Amino acid sequence: MALRLHDTRRREKVVFSTIEPGKVKMYVCGVTVYDFCHLGHARCYIAFDLIHRWLEYSGYDVLYIQNFTDIDDKIIKRSNESGIDWKKIVDDNIEAYYEDMDLLNILRADEYPRCTEYVEEMISITESLIDKEHAYVAKDGVYFSIASAPEKYGMLTGQNIDGVLGGAGGRVSESGKRDHKDFALWKSAKPGEPTWPSPWGDGRPGWHIECTAMSMDHLGEQFDIHGGGQDLLFPHHEAEIFQGECHTGCKPVVNHWLHNGFVNMDGEKMSKSLGNFWTIRDICEKIDPLVLRFALINAHYRSPIDMNEQLLHDAGRNHSRILTVYKQALENQCENPLPLPKGDVASGVPLIKSLGLMEKMAEALAKAMDDDFNSREAVAKVLGGVREIGKLLDSDLEVKDKSSFANFAVEWMEEYAGLVLGILPSRDEIMTEKVDPKRDEIRSEVEDLLKQRTEARANKDWPAADAIRDKLVALGVTVVDTADGPVWEL
RNA sequence: GCACGGAUGACAGAGCGGCUAUGUGCGGGACUGCAGAUCCUGAUACCCGAGUUCAAAUCUCGGUCCGUGCUCCA
Numbered sequence: 001m002a003l004r005l006h007d008t009r010r011r012e013k014v015v016f017s018t019i020e021p022g023k024v025k026m027y028v029c030g031v032t033v034y035d036f037c038h039l040g041h042a043r044c045y046i047a048f049d050l051i052h053r054w055l056e057y058s059g060y061d062v063l064y065i066q067n068f069t070d071i072d073d074k075i076i077k078r079s080n081e082s083g084i085d086w087k088k089i090v091d092d093n094i095e096a097y098y099e100d101m102d103l104l105n106i107l108r109a110d111e112y113p114r115c116t117e118y119v120e121e122m123i124s125i126t127e128s129l130i131d132k133e134h135a136y137v138a139k140d141g142v143y144f145s146i147a148s149a150p151e152k153y154g155m156l157t158g159q160n161i162d163g164v165l166g167g168a169g170g171r172v173s174e175s176g177k178r179d180h181k182d183f184a185l186w187k188s189a190k191p192g193e194p195t196w197p198s199p200w201g202d203g204r205p206g207w208h209i210e211c212t213a214m215s216m217d218h219l220g221e222q223f224d225i226h227g228g229g230q231d232l233l234f235p236h237h238e239a240e241i242f243q244g245e246c247h248t249g250c251k252p253v254v255n256h257w258l259h260n261g262f263v264n265m266d267g268e269k270m271s272k273s274l275g276n277f278w279t280i281r282d283i284c285e286k287i288d289p290l291v292l293r294f295a296l297i298n299a300h301y302r303s304p305i306d307m308n309e310q311l312l313h314d315a316g317r318n319h320s321r322i323l324t325v326y327k328q329a330l331e332n333q334c335e336n337p338l339p340l341p342k343g344d345v346a347s348g349v350p351l352i353k354s355l356g357l358m359e360k361m362a363e364a365l366a367k368a369m370d371d372d373f374n375s376r377e378a379v380a381k382v383l384g385g386v387r388e389i390g391k392l393l394d395s396d397l398e399v400k401d402k403s404s405f406a407n408f409a410v411e412w413m414e415e416y417a418g419l420v421l422g423i424l425p426s427r428d429e430i431m432t433e434k435v436d437p438k439r440d441e442i443r444s445e446v447e448d449l450l451k452q453r454t455e456a457r458a459n460k461d462w463p464a465a466d467a468i469r470d471k472l473v474a475l476g477v478t479v480v481d482t483a484d485g486p487v488w489e490l
Numbered sequence: 491g492c493a494c495g496g497a498u499g500a501c502a503g504a505g506c507g508g509c510u511a512u513g514u515g516c517g518g519g520a521c522u523g524c525a526g527a528u529c530c531u532g533a534u535a536c537c538c539g540a541g542u543u544c545a546a547a548u549c550u551c552g553g554u555c556c557g558u559g560c561u562c563c564a
Binding site: 031041043044072073207229231269300302306311313324376379381383387391395462481 | 502521523558561
């Protein structure tokens with residue numbers, strides 16, 4: 001079964017092909033590190049994490065590069081406003097980035113190059129573009145000349161070169177651009193800004209050139225996948241096509257372009273000006289980061305997601321269902337499992353039928369992921385498997401069969417919900433009680449009440465038992481009666 | 491204006507020519523003294539119009555409505 005993906009440039013699903021057999025070279029545009037990451041970043045890097053995981057799961061050797069943009073207008077502005085050195089802002093936010101991504105169970109890329117480490121490379125690409133007459137030196141920097149390669153215009157967005165609004169959104173250009181569509185490769189120094197020396201005087205690189213320099217350095221002149229948010233399509237990625245292809249002569253530099261959809265907030269575009277802006281760390285204080293991850297993979301990566309309370313609530317329910325059943329499976333495991341029979345969907349024997357169904361779910365999951373990384377469909381299959389597992393563990397199967405099945409179920413879940421989707425916490429995390437200082441504070445009181453309640457229940461004094469439950473609820477304690485006695489949690 | 495993408499049950503969200511998506515929510519039921527969890531089960535769909543087809547959420551054409559980009563943005 002071949003992996004197919006939606007290629008932005010070709011505007012259709014195409015069979016995935018790699019330049020080198022068995023190897024995938026992938027570059028995803030990283031963040032500009034001037035602030036904490038928000039939900040939009042979470043969605044993007046979770047989407048590409050899923051792609052990363054699936055490619056590796058499929059047997060590819062993946063080289064995944066993601067950059068940090070560590071110099072730009074916003075960083076400079078932030079520094080000027082706060083009086084904090086721009087380098088410190090950048091370092092702090094990179095550290096925060098890693099923390100956030102770890103929370104969301106995002107596997108690390110192989111390298112995280114910073115653009116300021118590639119100034120030399122960017123200068124040399126710019127020189128090459130000038131030599132090839134694709135770029136020109138102006139009074140305030142070096143610009144790429146769109147007119148030098150008009151056939152490359154609109155490769156990703158399909159825009160017509162003449163159709164683009166003149167004057168770039170109404171802004172009066174004071175720059176030395178020959179054409180408003182041209183974009184900067186090098187910006188001459190302005191007072192109070194960090195600068196680097198160049199053949200065109202001190203200054204700093206333009207934004208688009210950095211990704212060309214870094215991807216080329218790590219992945220070569222041609223590579224397999226380039227990803228990013230849909231907002232980068234224009235002008236950033238189109239600029240990369242201009243630069244990369246004109247500089248290297250490769251057509252194309254990027255084999256497959258992938259773009260993820262936006263996150264909206266209650267139907268509106270998420271943006272700082274609207275104030276409807278959630279950072280990853282804000283939201284993770286309120287909910288389990290894996291629930292957020294679940295919510296974000298519970299839609300196809302190219303569709304927009306409307307973030308709201310309801311969505312998180314649903315994600316929480318689904319997620320806890322998966323965890324509950326996983327936990328049950330863990331608890332039912334045994335040391336020396338019996339060999340399981342071969343599954344068969346048509347079988348009348350519950351164990352054999354369930355095993356057959358789970359095999360089918362796994363196949364369907366693989367098929368879904370192979371079809372442009374359809375994580376929503378994959379999630380549905382995991383939930384289907386969860387149902388089968390719950391059913392069997394709930395049934396009156398022989399203990400030994402059940403526990404042997406539990407071993408299989410644990411492996412099944414760890415493979416698909418864990419390895420592939422990344423929504424399963426570690427065994428330790430799930431089996432250990434959450435450490436909450438409040439728990440110890442009220443422990444003796446709660447245990448006392450529970451003892452009374454157990455007594456009342458033994459005497460079948462239900463009103464008294466319920467009254468005690470109410471008291472516990474007032475303390476914020478939930479009691480669940482199990483075969484081994486009451487269990488409580490905050 | 492130009493470009494790109496959508497419209498599926500109460501909600502979220504897959505499917506994209508014939509076959510139960512899935513989950514939440516709601517209605518029954520099993521198990522439970524109650525509660526919780528788990529399982530079984532029911533109801534509620536495919537924006538409108540025309541066409542193609544033995545067969546259309548699924549393909550074609552025409553509408554309507556809604557997003558997004560064209561400026562820094564994941």
